Every structure is written in structure tokens, then in C-alpha cells.
Amino acid sequence: MDPTSEPQLIDDDDDDTMATHSILITHSGKSHTFTLPTHSTLSDLRLQIQQTFSISPEYQKLTAPKLGLLKDDSLPITTLPQPPKKILLIGSSNAAIQDIKLANSPSASTLRKFGGTGPIKPAKPVHRRVDFTTSSNESKYTFGPIRVLTHLPNPQRSETYLRKLAADPGIKAVMIKHKFSVGMLSEMDPAEHTTHESRTLGLNRNAGEEILLRLRTDRYDGYRDYKTVRKTLCHELAHNVYGEHDRDFWELYKVILKGVEEADWRHGGRTLEGGGDGGRILWEGEERERLLVEEADGGGWIGGSFVLGGGGGQSGNAVDAEDRRSMAARAAEERAKKMKDSSSGTA
Template identity: 50%
Template sequence: MSTDTQGITLTLTHHGTSHTFSFSSDATISDLSDEVASSLSIPPSNQKFMISKLGLLKPPFKDPHLPISSIADKKITLMGSTAAEASSIEQASFEASRRVSRPRPVQKVQAYKTRDWKKEQEESQYTFLTLRPLPYLPNPSRSLQFLQRLKDDAGIKAAMRKHKFTVPLLTEMNPIEHTQSNHEGTSRTLGLNRNAGEVIELRLRTDAYDGYRDYKTIRKTLCHELAHNVHGPHDRKFWDLCKQIEKEVEGADWRSGGRTVGDEEYYEGGEEVDDHGGWTGGEFVLGASSAGGAESVGQESSQGMSRREILAKAAEERIERLRRLREQNEQSENAGSGSG
């Protein structure tokens, strides 16, 4: 940011790219909105400005006369889609809805079978009201189909209806914005729950954007995020509810006969991650361990420990667990050979 007697220079970031604008010294945030609409083709209705220390501002502004000089020295991130991107999302949504509404062969039903109107009403109320992929990533229509699959999942629908969960927005996250690497390894955020269920974000894509992650992993992440609608911190109440939702989702999944999809166990995270217990500000990080499990370094046992000490303790526990498992396998093999 630079200021002089003639004007103000302001820089903001949009989709990882910096944009610099120049304004007169008496310019307001409304002038910034007009300039973004003109230069970046992002209409005011799609604009959201994340400003450090101020939070989220979007048109129409509560204070349209807020001086630009008061925010020019702050970090500003612009979120929003261009008119063309928004149009592509609407087209993808239309195509998806058209496929869903395509006529299907008529099936014979029992003569006096009645519809469960209460269930249908609850499912329309306790659900995800809006599905939104990221329009600037490749093939947003595929992400929309993935989100629709989660919304239509029989187990997810049953759990949301039971707990009366209504989530205004289910969307995907950009992997590159939620991946951190350092000398100790790579940490990947799998999900976010904002404002107790106002928005849930899920990591759908692979790191290279060339595919999508395992459906069972993402569905379990969604169960995890739904539990944060009720409990914020990772205490015992949270983990009890999380496990309950996971069991309900499995039990109500008619396609797998009440079992895990594909008769396989859920993916528990195959990468070692430095995540301080798996959660930071409501983020579900790949490789996290559930509280009370064999892999967890619990809050009580890790009090006063440094990050390196926590990692070392977790590594020791994993080694010990592998040793016990190897001994059990050897005992089973010996017992089998002796019985012959």
C-alpha cells in the first residue's frame, strides 16, 4: 500500500493472483467494489472481501462510505466468481437436475403402498440447501455430481433427518489452499465446518487436481463435520456423537445392506501428519486419530508436551502397536501349525 497527496494504491488477492488498484484519497469501499466489477468482471452480488482484523465484507455494505485508506494496509482476499464462471455453474446444475429428473422405467408397486409424507418433508428440510463446486477448477460439473451423491446418500440423509441438521451450503475446498508442507511432512485438511454448520467444505480432489479422493473417506469426513454442528471442541461429547453418526450412516446405507460401502473398512488415513491432534480451527486433517483410540495422543497425556515430543510419543505408540500385532500373528501361525 502506498499513499501520497494524489491517491492510494491498494492490493488484493483473488484465486492466488494479486491485483493492484489506484484510487483517490477520498475513495470508499464502494469504489473498490465498482473497480472489481469493472476490471475483474465480478459483479457486486458475487463479491466477498475477507479483510484482516475486519472480517468478511460484501455488497451491499453496512458502511458503504468506509474509506479505502482505512483498509489499504491490510491483507485483503477477494472471493467470488465472474459472470462467466457463475453461468457455467448454473449450466452444470441444470444438467445435473435434468439427469435426475429423466424419466425412468415404471416399476410395479403394491396396490395399497402409501408414501411416507413425513419422511419426505423432513428430508427436504434437513439436508444441504445449496451445493457449490469451485468454478475456477477443472470440470466443476464433476464436483457438483460428487456433492450431489453425498447429499443423496441414504445414510447421510437418515443421519441428518435424525439429528435435524440443515446445512445452508455444502461446497468443495481448493486442495492447494489447505495443504501445508515442511521438513516434518505434509498436512492435508480434509474438511471445514464454519459457524456450527453454516458452511461445510470438503476436500474432494486429489492434490494434482487429476482425480477425486476415495468416496468413503470423504463421506466419513462429512460425518465428522456434521458432528461439529453440535460440538465445537474435540471433547468426549464430540467423539461420541461423531462415532454415532458414522454408525447411523453405515446402518442406513441400503446399498451396502447396512455395512460399509463395498464391504471394506473406512479409510483411516495412510499418511503421517503433524497436525497437533488433527484439528486446527475446525479443520479435519488427514491422518488424525480419534480421541480415545489406540493411535491417539490424548489431551490429558500431551499436556505440557512440545510438538516434537507429541510426535515422538505417537511414533512410539505406533511401533508398539505393530510389535503387538506381529506377535499375535506369530502366535496364531504357531498355534495353527501345532494343531495339524
């Protein structure tokens, strides 16, 4: 009997149990190579990433060459490319997310208002209705912190607006269906994204790291129509998967929009909850803004953002911008007059 045969078998088994797979992760200019057993999955890799980069799995967005955005946590890591090929990690650290939450807390706003410089105490818990039947998917495929512009009037109403969008039944349904997660949902400053030729309605940074939405009217005299902003959000969610406005992008956008509209159980709603408004009818500025979007949308969707009036090349019968504003204003006045007459007649 060959005395070396048995040790040779043991060595082979030992090689099998020690088989590993290396993956190179890059984040914010830093790189780290992870080495895991070949039987590991994407979920195991996420836990290793959390220990190294301090980013919770639910806030991690991983993009691999050819594979694109990695969503299936049960994916074997052996299907992922090895060094020198890199996998891009996008996400905010737990400490950064906590800093943002603290900066947007009521106590922080009060401290800034009265010129305080001491430590900011945690805000008191806000009592909100909690759905205890919420599934784990709803907490995983959702939005991260809400960020509003505190230097503009009524930041509380902006926060209410964004939270309503994040909690919209249709938005929640499509995010779970498509496994979308967004690191941060933010309010866009109209002054920074408006020119004499166009205005940006939404922006998606780094495939879902942050989505910014234009909530306010150009003159800051009110807020834009809810369903119009929600439609913009649908567009930006499609950019979580596709950066370019190609055929695949538009097909996904149509699927998302259809899913949101089918799940919308408030048909014909024209009110905005919260913000101290008592659910009143939209401001005149909002109504005028809605008309401009419906009548003058040139379709200029560019570079991961929804830009109104940036399409160029309008047809010869396109209406002049000033005429559109005049028509929109007259239409709003006529509707307001009819509503006033109707209210007087039923009083």
C-alpha cells in the first residue's frame, strides 16, 4: 500500500474547504479587498463591508462591471468579478446619517434660530401612527433621511411633503417590487436649478445615493402639485437602474408610473396633508405651476434629472412662454371664481 495516498486525500479536502474568492471594493476614493469562502453570498459580503466602511447593508449600493446594480442578497460571490476589476460601493456611513438626522431635528432648528452654540440635545420623539404589520421589505426598500432647506420659509411643510411622498402607497409598492433603496430624499432649491431657458424638476445622484425634488414654485409663493412631483420622483427612481435615457430607461419609467397610479387609492385628491394647512386646497401658485407643467412640458429629461423646458426643438405651433403664463393665470382665476361662486351658493 502506498503510504502517501491517505495524506494526499486529506490535503485535497483541505484545499476544497479553504477555497476563497477575492473582491475589490472602492468607496469614496478608498479601496479594500475582501476575501471570503467560495460558498459565501452577497449578504455575507455586505456584512464584511459594514465592518470595514461602517455602512449598514440597507444603505449599501453595489455596482459591478457588466452585472450592474447588485440586488439579490443570495447571489453567490463567485459570480462577482475578482481583482483587478472593481465593484463600486455607494452609501453614507452610519455616523453621517445620524449627523443629518440630528441636524434636521426640531431641537437643532430651535438652537440655530436663537443663536445657540452649545451641544444639540436629541429631539423629543414625535408621535406618529405606526403600522405594526409593516414587512421587513418595507423597511429595507425605502428612503433614508429626509433633508429640507431650513433657510427657506416653512421647512416643516417641506418635510411633511417629502415624508408624504416617501409614505405614498404607490411609491412604497414599486420600491418593494423593484428593490429600490435611496440613501437620502432631499428638497431642491429652485434658485439653484433655474435658468431663463429651463428648470430642473428632479435629480438623482449616483444611482440612488440621493434624490432631490423641486417642491416649491419658482416664486416661492407655494408648493407644486403633489402628483406632478410624484411623477418626477418616479422618473428619478428609474435612474437607480439606468443612467441614460435609452429605451430600457423609458420602459422601466412607464412600469414604475403605472404601478404608482394603480396603487393610488386617493383618486382626484387636491390637498396636501400636514404643514399646518388643515388639508386645504392648493395655493394659487400651485395651481398655476400645475398648468405650466401640463401645457408647457417640453420633455427635456437630461443627465439623471427631469428638466422642464430643456427639450429644445419645439414645433412651430408652440406657444410663447409668456403667453402660457398668461393663459395659466387666467385659467386659475376662472377656476377660483367658479369655486367661490359654488361655495357661496351652497352656504
